[in-house]
Amino acid sequence: MRKLLLSCVAVLGTVGMTALPTTALAVNAPVPMEYWAAPDFMRNVSVSPDGKYVAFIKATSQKGENIIEVFETADLSKKPYRVGAKKMRLRGFQWISDEEMIVNFDQQVSKRIKGFNQGAFQSKIALFSMDNEKFKELSDDDFVLSVTNPLVHDPDHVLMRYAFFDRSKSRRAPSFYKYNVKRGTKSLVLKGNEDIGGLRFDEYGNPRFARKFDMGSQEYVYLYRGPEDKDWKEYFRQHEDDFDLFQYGGLVEGDDSRIYVLANNGHDKVGLWKFNLQTKSFENLVYRRNDVDLVRTLRPANGWENPSKVTGVNYYKETLHRKFFDPAEEAMVNQFKAALPNAGYVTIGSMSRDGKTMIVRNISPRDPGTYYLYRDGKVSKLGGDNPLLAPEDLADVEYIEYTSRDGKKISGYLTVPNGPGPHPLIVMPHGGPFINEIVIHDDWAQMLANNGYMVLQPQYRGSKGYGLEFYKAGFINGGEGGKKMQDDKDDGVKHLIAQGKVDPDRVAMFGWSYGGYAALIAAARTPNIYQCVIAGAAVADNNQQVNYYRDRIDGAARIEQVPFWDGSISPIEEVSKVNVPMLVIHGSVDQRVPPLHAKKYVDELEKYGKNFEYVELKDADHFSNTLFYDHKMAAYPKMMDFLKNDCGPGGL
Template structure:
């Protein structure tokens, strides 16, 4: 890691200047900064997918320092800011590891007030195959010392923090153990680590039935679990109050992939009761449960017609501060009086703008607040409840400041079989009120249990393409998460995958065309991962509907993918994706003949989830069917790409290729629209 640490004064000066660190100003003055020229012009699509200039802001427990990631010209850096002296220190240069021998930063958090513990991933060549090793390093903000954390005799993964004691400067680390007994190789153990030295002592040794440990708010191991990748059984073990041994309380498989195993979110001190999320009544809600019997004691919190997304706990993990909820828009509901008061004050200052509390000090006196992201480009602010000060730290994208975003709404439509579907719709800000616009339908990945939503920190693709003049519709087709387990099961039923789920996408075009919002004759479909499959399936199955398709990192041959999943994920997990009774029939690569929509196919050569053979098989089939490359299809291989599009260069290539393909076959502006595109802003960065 020494080769990537930034120590020189020259490096610090260059990074600080390029990051555009903002002075402390009031939020009203910050929002008043001049963005008039940008408002009138069109932002290039690629600007929306560049790494933010500030992200993942973490405040030290005493509130004296910040740690965050800053990106400059496509390069990311972990930096610290001393808020008493205003001293800025770049700590670590970080980008995703591409080659053997490279390392990347995968996250960080404060432990105590003087150390940032950084998760690193090291990519290595193991017998001709690339493998990733996860390790922790601690950075001392006072001395600049870098301390490896419990590396001695650690296995492949030594990076899961289970518990933190800020006062003692220690934490519990779950790591793969190197054992002499072959049957126990790679099983996890728990060690207590001293962050100042990196030295550790054993807390919990490996157990042949355990692949993950669960720790309560006092740092005691209270539960454990394991998963059998072949039969799908999840075993949950629990240690009752006052007992020494774990006992199995659950050992079942869920062939519907919708019923969650008991998973404690918070232990109630001195009891065998926990708070947990459960969907046993149809929708995920918060319950109080007895872990020894798995009996539900009390329903604590739920929402009508939607799944609760999670609990927000205090630092000690012994009190609920609030809940993460969703009703088409992601929201936080605080129940803690202090948090409710702070949220109310901030909402009044920002006049109802979308905001999120992203971090806070142990005493709940200082808060990092993320403002914007739904109606404006967001920024980070620091709120001090004792002084009343509220200062801008930086805009997420410094050069765009608080530019007005393309407006997003969560709207409902009715599918052709009567099922109600919710979608996130993004409208082009330069064409407000205009009817019969071109549309891009953008199905999310997953597909099951995942959803698109209106939320702070918007997904950049819909903003990028709405900016070019398109209405972008992101349907939460049946099978999506957030709407109860029966809605998920609807997607998994025979005739769902590749058929009824596709109809939901088609029906979005029909529904919004009937409203006059879009022109059904000017529709394209675009997606990545499962969305890439849905785009290719749409191009093959519904060539008369879609003017074009853009498919990235998709599955195109289901039998081939099911075989790959069985080998790499286990026999049970291989059934998670397509549940169709006709896997060949729903595979675009198995049906290359007939009329297809013109399709752009983008494949990431380093994709660890979807093998390159999927794209190669589709392209080969299209060529064999007489499809003309450059007209009927275009094939782009991203040699440095992964499934997560981690770099600015490959991410910009993806969005720019997609935009160019759509402009070719479905232009955003045509003569009969009655308007013309605004001038495009030119950026130097």
């Protein structure tokens, strides 16, 4: 395995710009679990501003031990320069000049959490120079530092955020400085102010946008400054209980008095508008859809020349779409998409200042992520996120729509195993629950499909992206967790059974975080359509969870989260009704959903003599991207064995 990890990221030869045909794929034996547990072989792939170097983070072992490899783009056959760390984990980097990059590290410093999303891990940042091949630590024992902006027009400086450690429990607002990477000196740009947050800076390091809260009116007040201004001016107010989106979308090119905003502006679906800062009013609608929300605005592929320009918007439905406003950007992406094998969502992830060298990334159901270097009119394949997985090992993803029992239209993503059905089904609801989910390539869904299971990822009510009414339907009249939100999942199963795609006696649920909560709820439903459930990092006690962060949320989030958890069914109160086998998985340092949830729930399962297994992942945090090889190898084989042998009579 170590040899595979070291060799699979090797730079490959030039590939021709021709599309490859898609053919029917035979059913193969499942790939080893080690393949799914492997860390990303390469990520963070980017070229230096001058195009001389291409660098990426490379995994050197199953443990997720990372280095940065730096190649010369003119000759990829030359031995790369390697940058590593002795004690801390290398987590990411970004180029800030032709020769320098900021590198992020972290390490576990405690076996115990100390509150919501804090206590177990500590991070540091350092400057690395290709010129002298040395690190310079930028972290300070008194500050938590982060890079806010690389200041593309001033390569000697980077804008940094200085936030004080909370040793005395007294809060101090972060300050912002220009840091001179050559001299190691800094100059104040904006002093911390407890009343002002949400700061945005332009590409020159000028503070341009911010937000404060008016205690008297209970409103968020949106502020702006012109490039030469010193004082903040108000341009919009919104009551804290207002769920309409009002989100900065970018500057209108050549016009300091107007910005783009993503907003409902009285409509169910989010659209893109021009907004006049001086008249404090919406102007013309730029683009909106009637079926789904717009998600975010796009910036140029060349982030060094004109990083503030808005070139389009993202939205998603059956896949992730882009509505381009810049024909040249659209043509460039489409040219690569037509040429790359298994093309799906193709992006220009990084580009040199002169536009002649770039990194192209493709991701699709049958491609976990592949990176290409474009230079001098040629495309070279660099490697991929997980080259152990061949296209024929992976499955297609279908977009479906069905109607819930109360008439609401529900969307879903169906990962379909190779070979004829009907298939056993795993329902895999997303976490959140109030998030956007787009399924292009999902490792968990693909792993399950590779082992013969169809996977439904339902976009139940409360999911974002489908309009304001659909999102609010999850909580606005009290929490629908375990109620209508659960019906939406079950009705997806019934829809697939009616279509003959799924065996009605072979259905299970697997979820993580809120998805784990939904799995706990599913285990106690009567009558039960599931043969078993797998619940990972699950909220088991609603009161415990909302009290854990009640003092950290306000405004719309408070109206969303507090009534949701207060009004939804609490799994720990339903344990006596559990009627199917269960596999419960939880990380020992989960900072979002503390492991006490699982321990209390397991105690109740034992009290009532229920059929279950419990797996605790040592030193694992909450989110799936914080699970390392050992965590996955403790969980994945157990999951597959549980589904095959212990999921209902005879297994799934």
